[in-house]
Amino acid sequence: MKRNILTVALFAAFVSIMACTTPEKTVTTPIATNLVNIEYDKFVLDNGLEVIFHIDRSDPVVAVALTSHVGSARELPGRTGFAHLFEHLLFLESENLGKGGLDKMSARIGGSGANGSTSRDRTNYFQTVPNDALEKMIWAEADKLGFFINTVTEEVLVKEKQVVKNEKRQTYDNRPYGHTQYVIDKNLYPKGHPYSWQVIGSLDDLQSATLQDVKDFYKKWYVPNNVTLVISGDFNKEQAKEWVHYYFDEIKPSEKIAPLQKTRISLQKTKKRYHEDNFAKLPELTLTWPTAPQYHKDSYALNILTHLLTKGKKAPLNKKLIDDLKLTSKVNMTHYQSELAGQMMLSVRAFEKTDLNDVNQALTKAFDDFEDDGFSHDDLLMIQAKLETDFYSNLSSVLGKGFQLAQYNIFTKDPGFINRDIQHMLNVNKADLWRVYDKYIKNKHYIATSFVPKGQKSLALKDSLQAKVIEEKIVKGAEQNFDASKKSQYTKSPSSFDRTQEPQYGHPSSLTAPNVWQNRLINGMHIFGIQNSEMPLIEFNIEMSGGALFDSPDKTGTANLLSKLLNKGTKNKTPKQLEEAIKKLGAEIKVYATQESIMVQAKTLSRNHQATVNLVTEMLLQPRWDKDEFALAKKEVISQIKQQATDPSQIADIKMAQLIYPDNHKLANNSLGTIKTINKISLNDLKTFYESNLSPNLSSFHIVGDIKKSAVLKSLAPLAKTWPKKYLNLPKLETVNPPEHSKVFFYDIPNAKQSQLRIGYPSIKGxxxxxxxxxxMNYKLGGGGFASKLTQELREAKGYTYNIRSGFYGSPITGKFIISTGVRSNVTLEAITLIKDMVKNYQTDFNQQDLTTTKSFYLKSNARKFETFNAKLSILKHMSQYGLTQNYVLQQEEIVKDMTLESIKMLANDYLHPEKMIYLVVGDAKTQFERLKELGLGEPILLNP
Known part of the structure; x- marks a missing residue:
């Protein structure tokens, strides 16, 4: 569960560190390995707060993560969803930061976006900020623990309940297969087990929760002796330690918190359940076995087992279900590990109208084949090589390192376990894999869930019982009213000093752009590189401009199919042999297509760079053109297109493109194509596209990592020699102007719990x-996350939505302005009216404080522009796309500094066009279509009557 959509990896591989600590006395004992040495310090305050420091001088930034050892498992039946609720509440207000709390401060100080996430076992709050704002962050985090709960009033609680409900609708109720985990956990765990309910909780429980219930939960769990604070980055340890003492020392602990007991879940019989999914187009079978909790000695072998069974052409489950029987295009297996228990989940989303009994029989046969054929020691080594690459990748940011330190500290009581953890993974042998397979999977009972499209119950497993799925009814006017503008009245907590005074900035660090080197190969391809030796890792990509722009109108989806086939073997390597060659390097190589390019992405250990580039060269220049893989790729894409047709968010994005661009425009097309066009594409079409539309002169190579320019150029010499010069031009696209006046369009999804909104028009190119x-200019409207006016009004003031954003999205050849959100179905009209008025009034409402916040964010956030591998690759991509210099980020600072209130208003006048908006609603027409006539924008147009 997350406060907004954000990918955060909380389990990664392994860091070589060891520390011995006691309260108030810090001892650092780094243990160096051949490749990495990460030191940390740990100390404990008298109130029990555990603090971990890690120094990283590579960038002038610091990550602060506060993690509380409380998740949904610490809740009680009938009172679920509280931990996730506090993930939301702790950002809204505190006694000394005031309303808006950390969100408003984050915007001012250039933070990466204050955010949080909740699991079964912990809740964390985190962000990365320029290092001169560290004291501000420590001050703010202390307010969460000692000076917050009094600000939670009845009005605040009522409003945030509605936000959480919107999150549940968006994440579970209004999307295909959204209730799968709910059905599994209800049947896997005994009634009352801490994992038998979902992290987001029951909406009934949440609605019935009283203010006293919420306050009691907070006072029990959000206390110093249940919390770890990690500070990671470029800072002064002694100064930071003084600040931690100053702001946290007087916060009182609670009574000693007893640990929860780990439980071995044992099923007495196999349980089969089915659910007719309102949004699913394809049948999906998931088998779930109870396993071991995280860090249990068996968990390491179980993790590797998932790779062995389902990753790659050689994996027995893939071989049987994908290649032999062609029942699906993907088999997914994950080991879902938690503190108290674990579960192995095997999921197959089959092709349309496939009987899941056939899928289940195929899985049984695949397991039999696995037992008969076994696997080699090399198979195990390839998986472990991949894990080594993942290890370094997850440590490429100060926040990533901070997450790992907190994770191990909380769940193993020792951050130094991060050193031993890698050895546990590397010590797994063949005998371990067979042992855990026999112990947890072979002939063991499991939970089988069949999620099938409405009206296709016959596809479910035989003898399945109907799952009990509770779906909330959306009734207009049923939600509690609240006034978010009302100022909270509460008694302030006493403190030994005035905490209302926000700390000053520290000494600012100067920002230096990384040194970018450039070159051009003899075939015309442009090379951009940044040498970075923080990790023995390299990431690179090749961007070949064109992509779906070169698709023929009657054969859209050709570029996408070509990219899929380039992953499937080479002239001299079968698909299986290519996969094994990549795995042996511990590398990742992926080719994919977008509307405007075909991309090759690769990640590898620096020592394997040359071998990885050689494989990429072979993949690009010597395609295999495998007929069986081509047929399977077409079937997979058709399946994807059918899945898109049931996902309201994806439908909204596809339909909006069709409304912004005219019918014959390249960018109006779905880059996947349509079922009709995919069926028309032949293997010869792919060959023709390949010969005609891939060219070095339209390609750029971007690389970041532990490698010198000379080594990069040497590695690319074969590619330069064998990929001959060819000069192509991109197709010219007609200029698209906004409509003369606003129109409203509606796409009907019967019984949708949310309305997906897309509002916008064609705009300036990138x-x-x-x-x-x-x-x-757009930052305060909808580009600033929780600092934006749209979020503050539609989420924080009204409780209509979980998230909303706006932005000018562009490339070298196109541009558009889009506002996107999902709102509770019964406030569709109200939400659109509010958005329409806010855009209309933005030019006049924008004030000096808005300007100050905007400028502060843009200037301060530049400290994070060069930190991660992805950030550096983004710099290189912008340079190659737009002809920018390596100092362009610093040059943009001058644009920000020169911004005035008048210039913002002029930009709003020039580029915000409220009278020319295209309004698209994807939702329940039965209840919402007629209401939209009240917008005064003419008769709504139903797109799928």
Whole structure:
């Protein structure tokens, strides 16, 4: 569960560190390995707060993560969803930061976006900020623990309940297969077990929760002796330690918290359940076995087992279900590990109208084949090589390192376990894999869930019982009213000093752009590189401009199919042999297509760079053109297109493109194509596309990592020699203007719990000189996350939505302005009216404080622009796409500094066009279509009557 959509990896591989600590006395004992040495310090305050420091001088930034050892498992039946609720509440207000709390401060100090996430076992709060804002962050985090709960009033609680309900609708109720985990956990765990309910909780429990219930939960769990604070990055340890003492020392602990007991779940019989999914187009079978909790000695072999069974052409489950029987295009297996228990989940989303009994029989046969054929020691080594690459990748940011330290500290009581953890994984042998397979999987009872499309119950496993799934009814006017503008009245907590005074900034660090080197190969391909030796890792990509722009109108989806086939073997390597060659390097190589390019992405250990580039060269220049893989790729894409047709969010994105661009415009097309066009595409079409539309002169190579320029150029010499010069031009696209006046369109999804909204029009290209300035102007409207006016009004003030954003999205050849959100179905009209009015009034409402916040964010956030591998690759991509210099980020600072209230208002006048908006609603027409006539924008147009 997350406060907004954000990918955060809380379990990664393994860091070589060891520390011996006692309260108030810090001892650092780094243990160096051949490749990495990460030191940390740990100390414990008298109130029990555990603090971990890690120094990383590579960038002038610092990550602060506060993690509380409380998740949904610490809740009680009938009172679920509280931990996740506090993930939301702790950002809204505190006694000394005031309303808006950390969100508003984050915008001012250039933070990466204050955020949080909740699991079964912990809740964390985190962000990365420029290092001169560290004291501000420590001050703010202390307010969460000692000076917060009094600000939670009845009004605040009522409003945030509605936000959480919107999150549940968006994440579970209004999407295909959204209730799968709910059905599994209800049947896997005994009634009352801490994992038998979902992290988001029951909406009935949440609705019935009283203010006293919420306050009691907070006072029990959000206390110093149940919390770990990690500070990671470029800072002064002694100064930071003084600040931690100053702000946290007087916060009182609670009574000693007893640990929860780990439980071995044992099923007495196999349980089969089915659910007719309102949004699913394809049948999906999931088998779940109870296993071991995280860090249990068996968990390491179980993790590797998932790779062995389902990753790659050689994996027995893939071989049987994908290649032999062609029942699906993907088999997914994950080991879902938690503190108290674990579960192995095997999921197959079959092709349309496939009987899941056939899928289950195929799985049984695949397991039999696995037992008969076994696996080699090399198979195990390839998986472990991949894990080594993942290890370094997860440590490429100060926040990533901070997450790992907190994770191990909380769940093993020792951050130094991070050193031993890698050895546990590397010590797994063949005997371990067979042992855990026999112990947890072979002939063991499991939970089988069949999620089938409405009206296709016959596809479910034989003898399945109907699952009990509770779906909330959306009734207009049923939600509690609240006034978010009302100022909270509460008694402030006493403190030994005035905590209302926000600390000053520290000494600012100067920002230095990384040194970018450039070159051009003899075939015309442009090379951009940054040498970075923090980790023995390299990431690179090749961007070949064109992509779906070169698709023929009657054969859209050709570029996408070609990219899929380039992953499937080479002239001299079968698909299986290619996969094994990549795995042996511990590398990742992926080719994919977008609307405007075909991309090759690769990640590898620096010592394996040359071998990885050789494989990429072979994949690009010597395709295999495998007929069986081509047929399977077509079937997979058709399956994806059918899945898109049931997902309201994806439908909204696809339909909005069709409304912004005219019918014959390249960008109006779905890059996957349509079922009709995919069926028309032949293997010869792919060969023709390949010969005609891939060219070095339209390609750029971007690389970041532990490698010198000379080594990169040497590694690319074969590619330069064998990929001959060819000069192509991109197709010219007609200019698209906004409509003359606003129109409303509706796409009907019967019984949808949410309405997906897309509002916008064609706008300036990414290459336009004003594109960056336009996004600065948009920051306070909808580009600033929780600092934006749209979020503050529709989420925080009204409780209509879980998230909303706006932005000018552009490339060298196109541009558009889009506002996107999902709102509770019964406030569709109200939400659109509010958005329409806010855009209309933005130019006049924008004030000096908005300007100050905007400028502060853009100037301060530049400290994070060069930190991670992805950030550096993004710099290189922008340079190659738009002809920018390596100092362009510093040059953009001058644009921000020169912004005035008048220039923002002029930008809003030039690029915000409320009278020319295209309004698209994807939702329940039966209840919402007629209401939209009240917008005064003419008769709504139903797109799928």
């Amino acid at each position: 290459s336009d000189s004003q594109h960056y300035s336009a996004n600065i």
